[in-house]
Amino acid sequence: MKTKRYSTKQNIGILKEAEAGMPVKELCRKYGVSDAQRLKELVADMALDIQMLKKINSKKW
Known part of the structure; x- marks a missing residue:
């Protein structure tokens, strides 16, 4: 699996x-990104x- 270069905060x-x-x-x-793509x-x-975190936070534990 490919790792992310930047964290979510970045x-x-x-x-x-x-x-x-x-x-x-x-x-x-x-930021050393090759192009706009x-x-x-x-x-x-x-x-x-963000979408995944919203789903997780919306569940009642």
């Missing part, structure tokens, strides 16, 4: 920088993680 930080207006090209360069993959992975 992904959130990257996304917040993107939302704040930092250009995607600069973000890719700053890789950044989109990170966003998709994080969205899945």
Whole structure:
């Protein structure tokens, strides 16, 4: 199984920088991501993680 390069907290930080207006090209360069396609993959992975955590937290123990 392929390991993740960035933790969930790091992904959130990257996304917040993107939302704040930092250009995607600069973000890719700053974090060593090869291109915007890789950044989109990170966003998709994080969205899945968030969805999974919401499901887990919604269950009553």
